[in-house]
Amino acid sequence: MDDLGAQLRHARVEAGVTLASIAARTCYSASHLSNVEAGRRTATPDIVLAYARALGEADVRRRDLLAAATIGPIAASDLIRNGFTAALAGHRDSxxxxxxxxxxxxxxxxxxxxxxxxxxxxxxxxxxQQQLDSPTMWATAARALTTYGKTTRDPAEAIGWYDTARIAADRSDDLAVRVWVRGRAAIALAYEGAALPVAQRYADEALALSDRPSLGRLQALMAHAHVAAGRGDTTAAIAADQDAQRVFDQTASPDNEISDAAVPAWRMATFRSMLYARLGITRTGEQAQTDADRLRPATLTRFATHIELHRALMMTKAGDRAAGLAYARQAWTALPADRRSQTLGLVLREVEKAARQRR
Structure with missing residues (x-):
């Protein structure tokens, strides 16, 4: 039996909470959760988070929650060894x-x-997770968890990490971090065309938290644009893009800053390139692609491939489906395997899907 599943069942029964109420907080059915509790299915991070929210911190402690979510995707023995080594050494970084x-x-x-x-x-x-004893540490953990979500290979797994990051950010009481975590998660999912309702929810939460210009707000607005594009609402997509550009004018990162936490001009152009490729608006998309290629640091080869895939998507949208698909696959193959990402794979799949559609 999966020990974590048994622990979740024990906590749920003790709290008098039904499986149906837990199921309402996830995309899983009550029968699936029953299998999780019995150890027949894996207790994924998003399921653990749903139990945590339903039962409260008294039943699923915050540090156990982070530890359980962390051990899943990686070899547990190495993680446990490293964790105990640090604890036994008594060393704490500031x-x-x-x-x-x-x-x-x-x-x-x-x-x-x-x-x-x-x-x-x-x-x-x-x-x-052994050192989450201050708001500052919770804020730092929230940012780390968001980055970790971006390294995963499946959107559902990433959502579990983003949810964990949101909880950590809220524990920090740092408004800027709370907005950034939600905005970053929103644009990550929306740009990938994955889980658009979740991307919309993250973006809505970010925008509701604060109306001050910030990189988190900027990314939430760009997420709104991509969600609208994914739903075929060109007018709403362009309006959200225009709102995002106004925030970008006030918050843009320096052109030479290379960080997932930054949005310099080349990265904003990359967001917009994908947006207008999706919308099939060639002139605006081509300008964004030119800007991205002109401004992007030469070391960021993965992001150059993003632009190549956007060009392929525009070709397929314009009706040249065979050439667009070939262009996309050539760009994917040219990038070394160890530099590829889940995001690039999802963009490639979007090109393949567009190439299969009948007009």
């Missing part, structure tokens, strides 16, 4: 050191492969 380390992960995300980054970040998360 909040500033943790913040600097997470800042470095944000920079590394832009340039190295997801698998390598995921393993390193998972090890640090196991140690970090």
């Amino acid at each position: 909040a500033d050191r943790w913040r600097d380390r997470v800042d470095q992960y944000g920079r590394d995300y832009m340039e190295i492969g997801a698998d390598s980054l995921q393993t390193r970040l998972a090890n640090d998360l196991v140690v970090m």
Whole structure:
């Protein structure tokens, strides 16, 4: 039997909460959750989070929640060893050191492969979860968890991490972090064309928290634009893009800043390139692609491939489906396997889907 599933069942029964009420907080049925509790299905992070919200911190402690969510995707033995080594050594990095380390992960995300980054970040998360004793540490953990979600291979798994990050951000009481985590998660999902209702919810939450211009608000507005495009609402997509551009004018990151936490001009152009490729508006899309290629640092080869896939999507939208598909597959093949990401794979699939559609 899955010990975590048994623990969840025990906590639920003790609290007098039904499986139906837990199911209402997830995309899973009560029968699936019953299988989780019996150990026949895996207790994924989003399921653990749903139990945590329903039962309260007294039944599923916050540190157990983070630990359980962290151990799942990586070899548990290595994580446990690293966690115990740090605990037994009695060494605690300062909040500033943790913040600097997470800042470095944000920079590394832009340039190295997801698998390598995921393993390193998972090890640090196991140690970090033992030290969540201040609002600053919760804010740092929230940012790390958001980056971790971006290293996963499945949108459903990423959503579990983004939900964990939202909880951590709320525990920090840092408004800027709360908005950024939700905005970053929203644009990640919306850009990928994955889980649009969840992307919409994250974006709505970010915008409701604060109306001050910020990178979190900017990304939430761009998420709204991509959600609208995914639903075929061109007017709403363009309006949201215009709102986002106004915020970008006030909050843009320096052109030479390379970090997942930054939105310099080349990255904004990349968001817009995908948006207008989706909408099939060639002139605006081509201008965004030119801007992205002109401004992007040469080291960011993965993001160059994004633009190539956007060009392929525009070709298929314009009716040249065979050429668009061939262009996309050539761009994918040209990028080394260890530099690919879940996001690129989903964009490629969108091109393939567009190429199959009848006109």
